Amino acid sequence: MTRAVPTRSATVRRHGAFVVVLVAILAVWNNIVVPQVPDSTASYVGVNGAASAVLVVAARWTGLTWAELGLGRRRLWAGLQWGGACFAAVALAFTVAVTVPALRPLLTDARTADLTAGDVAAEVLVRIPLGTVLWEEVAFRGVLLAALARVLPLRRAVAAAAIVFGVWHVRPTLSGLEANDLVDAAWLRTLAVLGVCTFTAAAGALLCWLRLRSGSLLAPALLHLATNTLGTVAATAAHRLG
Numbered sequence: 478m479t480r481a482v483p484t485r486s487a488t489v490r491r492h493g494a495f496v497v498v499l500v501a502i503l504a505v506w507n508n509i510v511v512p513q514v515p516d517s518t519a520s521y522v523g524v525n526g527a528a529s530a531v532l533v534v535a536a537r538w539t540g541l542t543w544a545e546l547g548l549g550r551r552r553l554w555a556g557l558q559w560g561g562a563c564f565a566a567v568a569l570a571f572t573v574a575v576t577v578p579a580l581r582p583l584l585t586d587a588r589t590a591d592l593t594a595g596d597v598a599a600e601v602l603v604r605i606p607l608g609t610v611l612w613e614e615v616a617f618r619g620v621l622l623a624a625l626a627r628v629l630p631l632r633r634a635v636a637a638a639a640i641v642f643g644v645w646h647v648r649p650t651l652s653g654l655e656a657n658d659l660v661d662a663a664w665l666r667t668l669a670v671l672g673v674c675t676f677t678a679a680a681g682a683l684l685c686w687l688r689l690r691s692g693s694l695l696a697p698a699l700l701h702l703a704t705n706t707l708g709t710v711a712a713t714a715a716h717r718l719g
Contacts, residue, residue: 491539491540492539492624492627492628493628495535495536495539495624496621496624496625499532499620499621499624500621500637500641503616503617503641503644503645504641504644504645506645507645507646507648507649508644508645508647508648509648511524511525511648512648518599518600518603518604518608521604521608522604522607522608525607525608525609525611525612526607526608526611526612528612528616529611529612529615529616532615532616532619532620533546533548533615533619533620535620536620536624539624541620541623541624541627544692545623545626546619546620546623547619547623547688547692547693547694548619548693549692549693551692552691552692552693553695555691555692555693556691556692556693556695556696556699557693557695557696557699559687559690559691559696559699560687560691560693560695560696560697560698560699560700561699563687563696563699563700563703564699564700564702564703567700567703567704567707568703568707571584571710571711574711574715575714575715575718578718581715581718581719582715584708584711584712585715585716586653586656586712587656588653588656589709589713589716590716592713597709597710597713600706600709601706601709601710605702605705605709606702606706609701609705610698610701610702610705611698613642613645613701614684614694614697614698614701617638617641617681617684617685618638618684618685618688618694618697619688619694621638621641622634622635622638622688625637631689635682635686635689636682638681638682638685639678639681639685640678640681641681642677642678642681642684643675643677643678644674645677646673646674646677647670647674650669650670650673650674651666651670653673654666654669654670684697684700684701685697687700
C-alpha cells in the first residue's frame with residue numbers, strides 16, 4: 478500500500494493554519510501572557526525558554542527544515558561573521574555615546590537607574606540572552622519567517638513578520654513611557670506607541686534581512702544581543718556618569 482503524498486494546496490493550507498495560530502499567539506504573548514509571569518529572571522527565562530523549544534518542535538512537525546529555520550550547521554560560520562560585525566558596530570556606537578557627554582542623555586532610562594552591578598550582570602548574562610533574544614529570534618526570524626515564506630512571497634513574508642514584531646512591543650513601550658514619565662496625555666501615549674512600534678517593525682525587517690543574507694539565525698541574534706545587552710550597560714553607565 479503506497480503512502481499518500483500531500484498535495485501542494487494541502488501543504489499550503491497546513492502552513493497557513495500554522496501561521497494564523499502562531500501570529501495570534503505572538504500578538505498576545507508579550508502583551509498579555511508575559512505580564513502574568515512572576516517578575517523574576519528565573520520565571521522569565523524559564524517560560525520563554527520553554528516556549529522557544531515548543532515552537533521549534535511545532536515548526537519541525539509542520540515540515541520546516543533546520544535550514545529554513547536558520548538553524549542549519551552549514552551557515553553557522555556565515556552567521557557568526559555577519560553577527561560579529563554587527564555586534565562590533567553596535568559596541569562602537571554605544572562606546573561613543575557613553576564617552577561623549579552631550580550624547581549621554583540619549584541613553585538614560587529610569588529602569589536602569591537603580592540597578593546594582595549584580596543586577597546588570599543578571600540582565601546581560603541571563604535574562605536578555607536566554608529570556609529575550611533566544612525566544613524572540615527563534616519566534617520571529619526563525620519559525621514565523623520560515624512559515625510565512627511557505628505561504629507568501631518572501632518580501633511579504635518579511636513585512637508580515639516585521640509588523641507582528643512591532644505589535645509585540647506595545648506593552649514594553651507603555652511600560653517604558655510610564656517608567657520614564659515621558660508623556661501624560663492619552664493621545665501622546667498612543668502616538669509614542671505607534672512611533673516605537675513602527676521603529677521596532679523596521680528593526681524587525683532589518684533582522685529578517687540579516688537572517689536571510691547570512692542564512693543563519695545566529696546573525697540577527699548577535700545584533701539583537703548587542704543592542705539589548707550593551708544598551709543596558711550603556712544606560713547604566715550614563716546614569717553613573719551623569
